[in-house]
Amino acid sequence: MAKLNDILSPFTAWKHVVREPVTIKDPLNREAADRYRGFHKNDISECIGCGTCESICQNAAIDLVPVDGVETKDGDSGLRPRVDYGRCCWCGLCVDVCTTNSLSLSNEYTWVDEDPDNFRFVPGAENKSWDSREKGYKKPGNGYELYNPKREAMEELEPEKRDQSFIEIVQGYSKEQAEQEADRCVECGICVATCPAHMGIPEYIKAIRNDDLNEGLRVLYDTNPLPEICGRICTHKCETVCSVGHHGDPLSIRWLKRYIADQNPAEEYKKILNTENLQPTGKKVAIIGSGPSGLSAAHYLALMGYQCTIYEKLPAAGGMMRFGIPEYRLPYDQLDKDINYILSLGVEIKYNVTIGKDITLEELHNQYDAVFSGTGLHMGRSTRVPGTDHPKVYQAVDLLRDIVLGKEIPLEENIVVIGGGNVAMDITRSLARLQKQKYGKVGVLATSLESEDIMPADREEVIEAREENAVIDPGWGPVEIETEGDKVKGLHVVKCLSVFDENRRFAPKFDEEQKKFFPADMVVESIGQGMDLSYLPEAFKEQLDMDQRGRILVNDDFQTSAGWLFAGGDIIQGPDVIHGIANGHKAAMGIDKYLSEK
Amino acid sequence: MQTIIENLQKHFQVVSYHQQRENLGFLIASKEVAVGLITHLRDYEGFAHLVLLTAVDWIEDEHFQLTYLLHHPEKKVDLGVRVMISRENAEMYSIHHLWEQARTYQRELREMFGINFPGSPDVDKPFILEGWEEIPPYRRDFDTKEYSEKTYFPRPGRETHDPAEYMKKKLYPNE
Incomplete structure (x- = not known):
């Protein structure tokens, strides 16, 4: 019976041809309800192109594209969302998740156009008749956020308990707190460009969410060999551009970094980071100063198999991190955890050695294949x-x-x-x-x-x-x-x-x-502080390219005009720890390039 | 509203009650008492109108939440009856004998969530999906994005950029 019906039904449908159509043209051109979800609007001056709208879209209807007149800069990718209405289902999740509240839906839902490609456009960048409409769907307010706008609070030692001692003030996150905080990250990656070391911030935060702290440590060490230190005293410029910070507290990126470093025991670092067997190249590099740039250069050079010797004027390593930053902000045992790991890679430090007095720069040049200088700013103005x-x-x-x-x-x-x-x-x-x-x-x-x-x-x-x-x-x-x-x-x-x-x-x-x-x-x-470059002999200084203010000039590899001498840290850029780390890393790669070509 | 709830509690076990607004409240009842309780609300308390029947997939808790929203035309109040049912072999007693239109809601829930209502007329008949072979699409373990990528071909001329990668290309290409 069913089969017979299947055969006949196409013919019976013909009877509808002569019937009055049920659908008619809207005679009133009625406006939709106040909160109807129609075509998108985007305030492109507020939008930062973070792409969370694209990530959340379940229909893959959104692309991020460059837009004329929008510049890529710190905190703004320069991209803007383009919506393909062939796929959009008007669910509004893109609006709900928008970090800047720039995206909304107008209540316009009718639009006739002959060209299907017109139904793919960048809201806000291409003028549409509904751009000025007030009515439509906006991100709902309090209580409906898809991520928590509030930062996980950090426990701190109370003022009465800390004002007589130098014990650390900031207590660090617990596992629950760190995971809660990590859960707020929308993984846009806007912060990466702003970090001088371009750390893989979304990746290490993701590792916290996945409770894979070994992976987190590996991500940290890709770009930063001083995570205990940076996890405490970094200037955290990344947090100033965090997309979540536009309507809420920015992610606590610095404390999350500290959490990963704190949770990984020092004795397991070499295993986790796979640095137990490094292949020596037989080449030697001298490093002047054991501050962030020198340690960073030594770390990445050691990974590439170079024998590094750091010359340090003072009786302990760390430069300004030890002798400038007080213990209540950066405890010595944490500082030593980072430094000792770098030493464990075969890096040697000679303490209480002043270049120009105990050993000359010329002697270093003769004894080593290359020299890196990161002597910092230690003279008070x-x-x-x-x-x-x-x-x-x-x-x-x-x-x-x-x-x-x-x-x-x-x-x-x-x-x-x-x-x-x-x-x-x-x-x-x-x-x-x-x-x-x-x-x-x-x-x-x-x-x-x-x-x-x-x-x-x-x-x-x-x-x-x-x-x-x-x-x-x-x-x-x-x-x-x-x-x-x-x-x-x-x-x-x-x-x-x-x-x-x-x-x-x-x-x-x-x-x-x-x-x-x-x-x-x-x-x-x-x-403020100035630099002391008296270890550079006058005759050598005259040959070296320097700017009018007496700063050494370096190329993209942090190489000076002398070729064998590289420089980084506060004497070149900054002053802060993270620039030093980034400089040291780039200089290490520059030294490798220089010595490989030599 | 409070008196209605107090009356109700004399006859039925109400797990919890939450007053959302002056004219709107929600109670939770067990699967076994729910239909009797709803019948009582209709026949003795005056909740004559079934506004809607809908579901939420609480996948983490391994249950579906059914919400029967009832309206009292004289008192102008709404009462939601929430019932938690197991996600596995999801099944609920039908209420099509109380309100004729319930069969449509139940057919929809059957199709979109895979919740069965034995005895509900036409409950197994396709509702809006044609030739659906996947798991019911409103279940949270249904991967909407994967489905749409698989089913709808990308239009030519589409391209996208990752913000972090794009910023690297623009701001620090050599690092």
Whole structure:
């Protein structure tokens, strides 16, 4: 019976030919409901081309394409979504997941066009009649987010418990916290370009989500051999461009990196990273300075089989990471974990050796196939206001170094620090701790040219310094340090109105009428550091390509015009740890190229 | 609403009740008591109208959640009855004898979620999908993207870019 029906039904359908059609043209041209999901709109000035709309689309209806007039830059891929309406099912997931809230759906649902290719376009970049419509579907508000906009909170030692000691403040994430935090990542990869080392950030966060921390460590070491360190004190520029940060807290990328490094035991590193059997090339490289760039260069050179010897002026390795950054931010055992692993690859460090004094650069050149210099910025700059030559006016970097070396440093009850950067906060908070230990109270004030909103120090440094009872009074320009014989009386300042001119050049403007006096028994200057290149012999320096400001010029491989000499770190770029790491890595590859071609 | 629930609890075991708004609440009942409870709501409490019957796939918890949304025309309140049923051999008692239109909802749920309602008229007849051979498409383990890539050919001229790769090409091609 069913079969007969199958044969007859095509014929019976013919009877409908003469019937009035059920469908008619919409005579009223009615507008759809207020929240109807129609054609896409995109505010392309808000959109950053993160591609989460493309990733979530279950119909593969979205492509990310370059758009005229949209530039690729930090935090913006320069791409914009193009929708293929042959596939779109109007579900609106792309709107729900949009990190910048730029994407929405208008309530326009009728559009007639003869050319099917017109139904594939870039919303916002190609003008459409519904672009100005207010009605339609927008990302629902609170409670309907597809990812958590709130960052997993980090446990910190309370101010009362930390202000007398140098124990680490930030406690680190637990497994649950790290996985929760990692779960917020949308894997767009916008952050990768901004990281100076271009770390595989989405990949290592994914490894946390998959609870595969060995894989996480491998991803870290691909581009960064100091993850315990960077996981604590990196300037984390990546977080400033995080797409999730546009409407919520950015991912805690730095703490997630720390979590991976913390969870992998040091004794298993070589096995996990497959560095137990390295093939030696028989070639030797000398490295000057054991800071981030030198260690990074040594690490990647060692992996390629080069015998590396680091020459270090001080009795311990790490450069500014050890002698500049206080222990409460970067504990020595964590610093040593990273450094000891690099040493375990066969890298040797010669301590207490000053180039130009104990051994000359020429001797290094003769004994090694190539030389890398990463000597950093260790000479404190002075404001040069009257009174700075007084013996009770000190440089922050010198004091920080002496604290680490275990020397007793001069410590008065009332101290003024001049400077608003991270080093200024480091010395302020270190002095506050020492004062608390010695005098039972804190009497340190930091002042900077920059007003609070443009202080170069990390925001949390300023907040935490205040929690530890240091006074931060920004926006003042130093005029004179008042002295009386062998005593310092204090610092005279005037109001600083602006620091930079319209061309972003340093040109501070002051209101001489607004004055202030900060009483103090000692003053510490912390307005930046300069380099000491005295280890380069004068005759050699004259041959070397340098810029007008006395900086060594290097090519993309961080190679100087001398060929055999490479340079990186703060003397070239930065100043910060992550640029040093990136420079060291590139220089290592440059040295390999240079020695392979030689 | 509160009195209705209190009355209900005298006769039926209600697992939990949640008042979402003044005129909307949801209760959870077990599979075994649900049909009796819904009948009671219709015949004795005045919830004369079945607004909808729908499902959610809680794949992690290995069950489907059925929601019967009932409307009380006089009191102008809605009550949702939620029933959790096992995902494996998913089956629920039919309510087509209470509301004629329930058969359509049940046919849809049969097709989209694979939930069976034995005795419901035409429940096995295709509803909107033609010649469907995959697992029911509203089940969360149905891979929509894979299906659409397999089924719908890509239109010529389509190309896409990975943001991170594209930024590398544009901003730091030599690193």
